[in-house]
Amino acid sequence: MLKLYWCPDTRANRVVWMLEELGVDYKAVYVDVFRPHRSDGLLAVSPMGKVPALVDGDVRMCDSSAICVYLADRYGSGLLAPRFDDPDRGRFLQWMIFAPGVIEPAVAEMFSGRTGDPRTNAWGNFDRMIRVWEEGLGVGPWILGDRFTAADVVLGATGVLFQRFKLFREHPALSGYVARCERRDAFQRARAIDQAGPKSFQARAQTLAMGAAASLSWVRRPTYRLLDRLRLS
Numbered sequence: 001m002l003k004l005y006w007c008p009d010t011r012a013n014r015v016v017w018m019l020e021e022l023g024v025d026y027k028a029v030y031v032d033v034f035r036p037h038r039s040d041g042l043l044a045v046s047p048m049g050k051v052p053a054l055v056d057g058d059v060r061m062c063d064s065s066a067i068c069v070y071l072a073d074r075y076g077s078g079l080l081a082p083r084f085d086d087p088d089r090g091r092f093l094q095w096m097i098f099a100p101g102v103i104e105p106a107v108a109e110m111f112s113g114r115t116g117d118p119r120t121n122a123w124g125n126f127d128r129m130i131r132v133w134e135e136g137l138g139v140g141p142w143i144l145g146d147r148f149t150a151a152d153v154v155l156g157a158t159g160v161l162f163q164r165f166k167l168f169r170e171h172p173a174l175s176g177y178v179a180r181c182e183r184r185d186a187f188q189r190a191r192a193i194d195q196a197g198p199k200s201f202q203a204r205a206q207t208l209a210m211g212a213a214a215s216l217s218w219v220r221r222p223t224y225r226l227l228d229r230l231r232l233s
């Protein structure tokens, strides 16, 4: 059976959602990401000590986007990823990388209040990222059009998180996309698993702080400083 190193309310929820879409059995091994200790088992799969990390027989891998591509290819029978000879394969891979490579750093930069040079930042800047994501979605309903794929799992889970900060207030196409993702049965099951999972004191504090930051933009900066301190403790 597959083994997934996981912690609720982290990027591991992308893989839980993906596994629920596929209906593949797995065993979740909880990692408290707020504590410094990492088991040898996790470090053997994820040298950065991060979740998610997956063990599938002899396959050991980390990084949510890579894991979702792997699972779609291995268990999706062409349903959740275009096959290698499908012309959509290239676009699919591009969107799989867009979340960690462009969306996440662009949002982190925007929250930090420090702006770099959009010509040298791989992610450009927040406005460029949002425009490209919105244009890429087009009429949808999914990022590759009519077909729901693993790219929607990664982009959708990322969007669900940022929707909490009301980042899409002026982008109804993106908030509609996130709402569609949230309505999927597999997403609902994954959310229930996350909500029922163990929560350390720091995880609860993080959820509260994020709720405050989400509703009051002026507390965002101090909240991020607080979260950094929690992570160090």
Ligand SMILES: N[C@@H](CCC(=O)N[C@@H](CS)C(=O)NCC(=O)O)C(=O)O
Binding pocket: 009, 010, 011, 012, 033, 048, 049, 050, 051, 052, 062, 063, 064, 065, 100
């Ligand atoms: N690019 C990686 C990022 C993984 C990541 O940063 N995971 C965080 C939780 S969302 C983590 O494990 N943090 C704990 C740590 O860095 O020690 C992915 O998408 O899987």
